[in-house]
Structures are given as structure tokens and as C-alpha cells.
Amino acid sequence: MVGDELNTHPATPLIRIENLTLGYDRHPAVHHLSGDIAAGALVAVIGPNGAGKSTLLKGLAGELRPIGGRILMPGVHPRALAYLPQRGEIDHGFPVSVFDVVAMGLWREVGAFGGLSRAQRQRVHDALAAVGMAGFEARLIGSLSGGQLQRARFARLILQDAPLILLDEPFAAIDTRTVDDLIALILGWHREGRTVLTVVHDLEQVRRHFPTCLLLSREPVAFGPTAQVLTTELLARARHLSEAFNDDAPECQLEGAPATAPPLPGAAQPQAHPEAHGHAAHRH
Amino acid sequence: MTDFLISPFTDFAFMRRALAGCLALALGATPVGVFLLLRRMSLMGDAMSHAILPGAALGYLTFGLSLGAMTIGGIIAGLFVVLAAGVVTRASVLKEDASLAAFYLLSLAAGVMIVSLRGRNLDLLHVLFGSVLALDDGSLLLITTIASVTLFCLALLFRPLVMECFDPAFLRGVSNWSAAAHYGFLMLVVLNLVSGFHALGTLMAVGIMILPSAAARLWARGLPMLLLLAVLFAFGSGAAGLLLSFHADVPAGPAIVLMCGLVYFISLLAAPGGLLAGRLPVRHHLES
Numbered sequence: 001m002v003g004d005e006l007n008t009h010p011a012t013p014l015i016r017i018e019n020l021t022l023g024y025d026r027h028p029a030v031h032h033l034s035g036d037i038a039a040g041a042l043v044a045v046i047g048p049n050g051a052g053k054s055t056l057l058k059g060l061a062g063e064l065r066p067i068g069g070r071i072l073m074p075g076v077h078p079r080a081l082a083y084l085p086q087r088g089e090i091d092h093g094f095p096v097s098v099f100d101v102v103a104m105g106l107w108r109e110v111g112a113f114g115g116l117s118r119a120q121r122q123r124v125h126d127a128l129a130a131v132g133m134a135g136f137e138a139r140l141i142g143s144l145s146g147g148q149l150q151r152a153r154f155a156r157l158i159l160q161d162a163p164l165i166l167l168d169e170p171f172a173a174i175d176t177r178t179v180d181d182l183i184a185l186i187l188g189w190h191r192e193g194r195t196v197l198t199v200v201h202d203l204e205q206v207r208r209h210f211p212t213c214l215l216l217s218r219e220p221v222a223f224g225p226t227a228q229v230l231t232t233e234l235l236a237r238a239r240h241l242s243e244a245f246n247d248d249a250p251e252c253q254l255e256g257a258p259a260t261a262p263p264l265p266g267a268a269q270p271q272a273h274p275e276a277h278g279h280a281a282h283r284h
Numbered sequence: 285m286t287d288f289l290i291s292p293f294t295d296f297a298f299m300r301r302a303l304a305g306c307l308a309l310a311l312g313a314t315p316v317g318v319f320l321l322l323r324r325m326s327l328m329g330d331a332m333s334h335a336i337l338p339g340a341a342l343g344y345l346t347f348g349l350s351l352g353a354m355t356i357g358g359i360i361a362g363l364f365v366v367l368a369a370g371v372v373t374r375a376s377v378l379k380e381d382a383s384l385a386a387f388y389l390l391s392l393a394a395g396v397m398i399v400s401l402r403g404r405n406l407d408l409l410h411v412l413f414g415s416v417l418a419l420d421d422g423s424l425l426l427i428t429t430i431a432s433v434t435l436f437c438l439a440l441l442f443r444p445l446v447m448e449c450f451d452p453a454f455l456r457g458v459s460n461w462s463a464a465a466h467y468g469f470l471m472l473v474v475l476n477l478v479s480g481f482h483a484l485g486t487l488m489a490v491g492i493m494i495l496p497s498a499a500a501r502l503w504a505r506g507l508p509m510l511l512l513l514a515v516l517f518a519f520g521s522g523a524a525g526l527l528l529s530f531h532a533d534v535p536a537g538p539a540i541v542l543m544c545g546l547v548y549f550i551s552l553l554a555a556p557g558g559l560l561a562g563r564l565p566v567r568h569h570l571e572s
Contacts, residue, residue, distance in 0.1 A: 061457065083457055094322060094450040095507050104447060107458045112444050140505060141450075160458075 014039040014164065014195050015060065016074055021068030022052065022059040027249070028067070029055040033220045037197070039075070039163075040042070042190040044210035044226070045199045047238055051216045053199045054086055057166045060197070073164070079108065082162035084153060086169045086199075092142045098152055099137040105159030127155040132181055147178040154182055165189060167198040183209055201242055203230060217241035292530045299526060302416045302536065305427050305483050307523025309492050312431030313476040314518040315438055315511050317493025319469060320509040321501060323449050328384055329490040333477050335365040335388040338395020340481065345399065349367050351422045355478055362474035370467055416483040416536045417529065423482045434472050446507065484537040491541035492518050499548040502555035517547050540572050 013036035022030040029180070030052035037043060045053045058064040060071060061083035073081075103116060103124045110116060128134055131151040136144070142153060150170065157165060167186070171179045183187060187209060189196055197214075200206050206226060213229035215221040217238035222229040293299045320329050339361025343353035365387045419427070438445070444461035447454065448469075456462045471523035480489025496517035497510075504510035525540030532539075552558045 034394045063453075063456075079458055081457075085453055088451060091322075091449060091454045094446075095510060096446065096450055096506055097506065100446075100452070104451070104454060107447075112459070112461055113440075156454075 002079065012039065012075075013037055014041070014073065016072040017069070019069035020059065020066055020071060021252075022055045022064055023067050024055075026067065028052075028252070030059065030216065031219050031220060031252075032069070033216075034069075035214075035220070037195065039195055040190070040193045041195050041212050042186070043195075043197045043212045043214055044215060045197055045214045046201070046203065046206060046229075047216035047221070050239070052166050052218050056216065057083065057168050057197065057199065057212055058085075061166055076164050080162055081164040081166065082157050082160040083166045084168060084170060086156060086172065088153070090141070090142060090149075092149075093197055094141065096141055098128070098133065098139050098144065099124060100139040101141050101152055102155045102159065105156035105161075108160070123159060124155075125237040128152075130158060131155045131185070135160065150174055150182070151178065154185055158185070163180075163194055165194055165196045165224050167196065168200065169199045171200065171202065178237050179205075203235075206230065289527065292527060296530075298417055298419075299530060301419045301424055301570040302483075302526050303523060305416055305419050305424055306492075306526065306540065306543055308424075308428045308431040308514050308570060309476075309480060309483060309520060310496075310518035311488070312427075312434035313480050313493045314496050314514045316434060316469075316472050316476050317490075317497040318500070318511055318514050319445060319449065320473065321494060321497040325380065326494050326498070328380070329473060329477065329493050330471055331384055331388040332362060332365065333481070333490050336362040336474065336477055337483065338391050338398060340478075341395055341399055351420075351426065351482075355426060355482075358478040358481065359474060361391055361395075362477060363471060366470040366474055367467065370470060374463070374466070392523055416526070416540070419483065427479045427482060430475050434476060437468060437472055445469055484540060488537050488541045491544055492522070495541065495544035495548050499544075499551040499555075502551040502557040518544065520532070523545055 015037040017033055017035050017037075020030060020033045021028045029050075033056070045056060047053055052144070053256070055064065059066060059082065060073075063076050063083075074193055103120075105127070106116065106124070109120065115127050125134070125137070128136060131154050133148065133155060136148070136152075141149070141152070170182060174182070183205065186196055186198065198210070207230060209224055212224065213226040214223045215229050215234055215238050217240075219236045219241055221241065222234045293303055304310075313401050317326075317329065320326055336358040339357035339359070340354045341355030341357075342361075343350065343355070347353035365384070369380070369384040371385045372378055372386075373380045376383070378386075441464070444455060444459070444465040445468075448462055448465040452462060454495050455465070476493065477489050480492060484492060496514045499517050500513035504513050521543035524546075525543040526536055528534065528543065529539040551572035553560055555561070
């Protein structure tokens with residue numbers, strides 16, 4: 001599958017983040033983040049509310065222009081990554097069937113004009129079956145429950161067949177059975193060698209399923225193997241750092257700071273960037 | 285019955301031309317109206333028709349009652365407002381309604397000022413109320429051409445447009461079609477409003493776009509059925525309006541729009557999505 005070739009070069013990171021600052025109205029929501037994410041990594045992005053998790057995913061998806069630093073993804077075509085926003089702009093009243101919505105995932109194959117071949121229609125049915133929604137093809141999207149809609153959005157992700165998948169809180173307001181099914185799908189993508197970044201709030205899920213963790217609290221707090229990130233000390237630090245925007249914040253003096261945490265040669269795992277800027281006082 | 289329904293069209297050429305105009309409007313303007321409705325931009329059509337008026341009036345002032353000048357003036361004014369509002373919507377924090385309201389009001393004010401500068405007592409009734417019963421060859425050709433172009437463009441844009449309406453963020457993520465769908469659609473709105481003002485006038489061109497679409501939305505669940513029903517409703521209302529105008533000797537434009545309104549009110553009462561559906565006795569539920 002997709003990841004097999006990628007995995008032959010484990011040393012090359014799929015994503016390199018260099019001194020990245022993302023934010024709104026000059027206020028940083030993600031502040032001086034650096035690090036490499038290896039191809040095939042399964043990363044849980046965690047942190048308190050307002051920690052910049054969604055902002056980071058938006059930046060990676062290309063929906064938000066960095067206000068400092070940069071993101072390098074030479075191996076990923078910007079249209080080839082799959083991004084599931086937390087609250088999509090989906091119009092639930094639109095008269096469109098579940099089948100049509102899931103088939104949108106085939107856009108990169110059929111484009112604006114191509115018809116669906118018999119094989120592609122079968123893949124749409126298979127994707128729906130894979131998320132436990134077989135038989136829902138003809139239902140209108142507005143008649144689905146929240147969990148069913150999330151399953152349908154995952155079916156669309158399956159068809160997008162992307163090497164890099166960004167999921168923003170995919171388990172918000174979803175029952176445990178659906179969550180279990182969706183996690184099984186994510187683990188399947190991981191086994192296929194795809195790179196997956198997921199915003200998760202349930203630390204128990206993170207411990208059980210996600211090998212790598214990025215703990216954000218506007219400042220990057222820790223990034224590395226889950227067992228080393230999910231410590232009481234680091235989690236407490238993340239809570240401590242999380243605070244409101246200050247309208248009169250002075251300009252951040254770290255503007256020209258060099259990218260930190262150079263990748264170790266031959267490292268297969270994402271590079272930890274544990275010693276983030278501990279000075280919460282300065283702002284952009 | 286035949287005398288009442290058929291002979292007006294067989295006996296009088298101007299009725300046949302008017303009927304052809306209505307068919308073209310139903311095929312072109314109404315599908316555009318369906319998408320306006322689905323994008324919750326129904327009132328935007330109304331605003332746009334005001335934006336077009338100054339351009340058409342300016343053409344009328346400069347070249348007299350010239351079809352070409354009024355059409356081109358209307359299209360230019362409409363496209364300017366649509367593009368300016370579109371740029372503001374996509375690049376600033378203002379939403380579509382706010383940016384459009386700003387530009388159409390400015391366009392309208394500029395138009396009124398231009399008209400008053402000339403200080404002539406203008407017969408703009410033709411522009412305001414249209415003349416479906418007096419369509420000359422040029423007008424009819426214009427309306428049918430715009431209908432053909434609209435159908436072709438809608439077929440071309442259909443998938444991106446549906447996705448732009450349903451899940452714009454997803455379309456932006458996977459392709460570059462978002463802007464093309466957005467602006468292409470708005471241009472179709474302008475073209476069809478201009479086409480509509482020849483028949484129904486700027487004030488009522490929106491009627492044949494939105495009313496049949498709203499009525500069809502009450503009946504249809506899927507998009508293809510919605511489009512088909514809306515076109516049928518529009519053409520039916522057009523024919524009925526012409527007959528009403530012929531027999532009762534009333535202006536045709538308002539008669540057509542009122543017939544669209546009649547279809548709308550009947551649908552409100554009878555359709556599964558209408559007012560009464562929620563008050564009928566509950567039918568026994570299904571097993572699953």
C-alpha cells in the first residue's frame with residue numbers, strides 16, 4: 001500500500017516543522033514548534049482546550065498561513081492529504097445521499113467530470129460496509145445521527161486513500177462503540193503505513209493505542225514516545241501554561257530564533273523536542 | 285376548454301413567443317434559483333436584480349431603448365457587484381450577505397444618481413416590469429442563448445457546485461474548483477437575472493427563479509427530482525400566467541409570478557415538507 005515505499009526511508013521525516021508559529025491576529029496559538037514526524041507515525045496531539053491542537057492541524061492542512069517558521073512536507077502533495085475538521089462546514093439540510101457524500105472521497109480519481117466505474121461504486125459500498133454503514137447508501141445525509149455522520153465521514157476518508165491523514169477530535173460526542181470502530185480503522189491505516197495525526201482528549205485511549213504523542217499548550221510541552229510524554233509532571237506543566245490571550249502582549253523577541261531540535265541521523269521515531277520555551281510571558 | 289387553453293397560443297404569434305420565452309426562463313433561470321435556494325441565498329437574487337438596474341438604466345439613457353446596450357450595461361453592473369462582493373466575502377471577515385448588501389446598495393444609489401443627473405422623465409417601466417408579451421427576435425434570441433449557456437455551464441459545474449454548497453471545506457481541500465464554482469455560479473445568476481428582466485422586469489425576474497424552487501423543495505427529497513420539479517413548476521406557471529394575462533387582460537409579468545406563488549401556496553398546504561404534513565394523523569411507523 002501507500003506507506004510501503006515510505007517506510008523504506010524511515011530516516012526521512014514526512015513532515016518537518018521548523019520554529020512554527022501559527023495564530024490569529026498576531027496572537028500565537030501554536031508557539032515556536034519544531035520537530036519531525038516520520039512517515040508512518042501515529043501521533044496523538046493532546047493538550048488542554050485552546051492549546052493550539054486544531055490550529056496545528058489547520059496549519060498542516062494548509063488552511064492557515066504560518067505567522068512564523070515553516071512546515072516542510074516535500075513528499076506530500078497538498079491536495080493528497082486528508083483532513084477531517086472538527087466541525088465541518090457540512091450543510092446538513094442539503095438534499096444529498098450518503099452514497100454521494102462518501103463517493104466525494106474519490107474526487108482525486110474521478111475529478112469534476114469523471115463518472116464512477118463499477119469497481120469504484122463497489123469501493124464506495126465497501127467503504128460504507130467498513131464503517132458499519134452498509135445499507136445506508138440511499139439515506140439523506142440530514143437523516144443521520146451524529147455517530148452515523150462521523151462514520152460516513154470516515155468512509156469518505158477511506159476512499160481518499162491519503163498517505164497523510166489529519167483528524168481533529170474525531171471522537172467528540174461519539175459513543176464508545178463507534179469510537180472503538182473508528183480507532184480500529186485508524187490502527188488499520190497505521191498498519192498500512194499511512195501517517196496519522198489525531199487530536200484526542202481521552203488519555204486512556206492515547207495510552208492504549210497511540211505510540212507517539214505531541215503535548216501542546218500553545219508552547220510545545222513534549223513530543224515523543226507516549227509513555228515519556230504522558231507523565232504527571234508534563235501534564236501539569238501543560239495545564240499551567242494554558243492561559244488566555246493578552247491583548248496588550250508585547251512582541252515576541254524570539255522572532256529570529258533558529259530552528260531547534262535538529263533530527264538525529266537515522267532516527268526512525270519523531271524527534272522529541274522536550275525543552276520548549278518555558279517562558280510563557282512573551283507573545284507575538 | 286381548448287379555446288381557453290390552446291387557441292390563444294395557436295392564434296397569436298406574440299403568445300407563442302412569450303411561451304417560448306417562459307420555457308427558456310424555466311430551463312435556465314429556475315435551476316439557478318434552485319441552487320440559490322439551497323445555498324440560502326434566495327434574497328441574494330433580489331439584491332442582485334437591484335444591482336443590475338443601474339447598469340440597464342445607464343444603457344437605456346445612453347443608447348435609448350436598445351436591447352444590446354441595456355443587456356450589456358446590466359451584465360457589467362451585475363458582474364462588478366458579484367465579483368467585488370465575492371472577493372470581500374472570501375478574503376475578509378464579512379459574510380456573503382453583508383458584503384453583497386453593501387455593494388448592491390452602492391450600485392443602486394449610483395444608478396439613481398445617474399438617472400437624476402440626466403434630469404429626463406424616463407420611461408423605465410419597461411426595465412422595471414418587463415414585456416414578455418412583446419418579445420422581439422433579439423430579446424427571444426438573447427433569452428434562449430442565456431438559457432443554453434446556463435444549462436451547459438450548470439452541467440459543467442454540477443459536481444463542484446454541489447460540493448461547494450454541501451461541504452465547501454472539503455472541496456477546498458481536494459481541488460482548486462472552489463473559486464470556479466463560486467464565481468461561475470454567481471455569473472450565471474447575473475446572466476439569468478438579465479435574461480429575466482427582458483421578460484418579467486428587474487423587479488420580478490427573481491420570482492421565476494425562487495418561487496418554483498421553493499415549491500419544489502417542499503416536494504422533492506433528492507436533488508435531481510428537485511431540479512426537474514422546479515423547472516416543471518416554472519414552465520407551468522409561465523403558461524398559466526400568460527393565459528391569465530390573455531383572458532383577464534392583466535400585465536403578463538405579475539400574472540406569471542402570481543401563478544408561481546399559487547403553486548408555492550398549494551405546495552405549502554399539500555406537500556410532505558409543507559405546513560400541514562406535521563399536523564396530519566401519524567402513520568404507523570415502520571419496523572426499522
